[in-house]
Amino acid sequence: MVTTSLVALIAAAGAAQACEITLRSSDTHPEGYPTVAAVEAMGDMLEERSDGRICVEVFHSAQLGEEKDTIEQTQLGVIDLNRVSLGPFNNIIEETKVFSLPYIFRSVEHMHNVVDGEIGDEILGEFSNHDLVGLAYYDGGSRSFYNSQKPITSIEDIEGLKFRVMQSDVFVDMVDALGGNATPLPYGEVYSSIQTGVIDGAENNWPSFESSGHYEVAGYYTLDQHLIVPEVLVMSKMKFDSLSEEDQALIRQAAKDSMPIMREQWAAREKASEEKVRAAGVEIVENIDKTPFIEAMDVVYEKHVTSDKLKDLVTRIRAVE
Numbered sequence: 660m661v662t663t664s665l666v667a668l669i670a671a672a673g674a675a676q677a678c679e680i681t682l683r684s685s686d687t688h689p690e691g692y693p694t695v696a697a698v699e700a701m702g703d704m705l706e707e708r709s710d711g712r713i714c715v716e717v718f719h720s721a722q723l724g725e726e727k728d729t730i731e732q733t734q735l736g737v738i739d740l741n742r743v744s745l746g747p748f749n750n751i752i753e754e755t756k757v758f759s760l761p762y763i764f765r766s767v768e769h770m771h772n773v774v775d776g777e778i779g780d781e782i783l784g785e786f787s788n789h790d791l792v793g794l795a796y797y798d799g800g801s802r803s804f805y806n807s808q809k810p811i812t813s814i815e816d817i818e819g820l821k822f823r824v825m826q827s828d829v830f831v832d833m834v835d836a837l838g839g840n841a842t843p844l845p846y847g848e849v850y851s852s853i854q855t856g857v858i859d860g861a862e863n864n865w866p867s868f869e870s871s872g873h874y875e876v877a878g879y880y881t882l883d884q885h886l887i888v889p890e891v892l893v894m895s896k897m898k899f900d901s902l903s904e905e906d907q908a909l910i911r912q913a914a915k916d917s918m919p920i921m922r923e924q925w926a927a928r929e930k931a932s933e934e935k936v937r938a939a940g941v942e943i944v945e946n947i948d949k950t951p952f953i954e955a956m957d958v959v960y961e962k963h964v965t966s967d968k969l970k971d972l973v974t975r976i977r978a979v980e
């Protein structure tokens with residue numbers, strides 16, 4: 660046993676030594692979550708294709724901090740790679756707002772068609788004006804409301820409830836428009852805030868609702884699916900620009916190649932998380948009438964889609980099949 664672990668240790672040290680460039684990558688999710696697994700898979704491809712010169716080290720479970728802070732750190736070049744939701748970019752990169760608008764995507768398939776096409780490339784391109792390089796899109800399913808108080812079966816039930824949202828004005832206005840009270844908070848503070856009654860609930864997809872344990876403190880989940888926000892893998896522009904063109908191309912390609920791996924894992928994890936949450940006895944409200952929710956969002960669009968550029972993007976997104 661001792662010999663085996665010693666051999667493994669030496670092998671690991673050897674591999675680490677061979678890496679000329681080690682990219683430190685941040686993720687708020689735990690080991691095994693599809694986003695974490697996808698960036699690890701990207702690292703494996705990169706290491707192989709660069710003959711062991713370029714490695715990726717994924718710091719999962721918010722070891723490097725909460726998303727808003729890690730984004731700043733990535734812009735400053737302290738963190739090299741970062742896998743985050745697009746939501747926290749809304750207040751920094753205007754154009755990302757269009758993918759964070761409630762009910763902008765008709766389905767996950769529609770979202771895939773948009774991000775895989777020219778609009779997706781355009782939005783990724785915007786990151787380079789903000790000290791970042793947009794590398795790839797990942798899935799974030801659809802987000803719905805959960806809370807500790809009561810089943811939400813119609814828009815009226817939201818009245819007066821306090822919901823945590825990601826740190827973006829679009830989401831604050833979204834909850835306000837539904838009659839609730841929005842509190843922007845870092846992801847890591849949501850569990851205890853629901854538990855202590857500081858907030859009544861939050862909103863997220865099946866895998867996050869499950870992996871964060873929020874379902875243990877919020878026993879009502881209403882599948883209103885108000886948001887389908889893609890997630891992104893970004894890189895520090897400073898770090899990216901310091902590399903050779905060949906290495907930049909290797910990184911871009913490995914990131915793109917991790918997308919199908921992510922989508923496959925996501926589909927499986929969504930099912931597994933849903934089963935776990937249902938088995939735990941969470942009351943799920945399904946098949947609600949979404950029309951009043953969609954109609955209530957007009958004010959959010961009026962407030963946030965003001966420039967010609969954003970208006971044009973919204974029209975083009977809607978035109979995608």
Ligand code: GTR
Nearest residue numbers: 743744799825846863864867
């Ligand atoms: C998750 C997403 C995370 C984070 C989190 C949140 O679905 O994968 O990147 O944004 O939601 O609500 O903060």
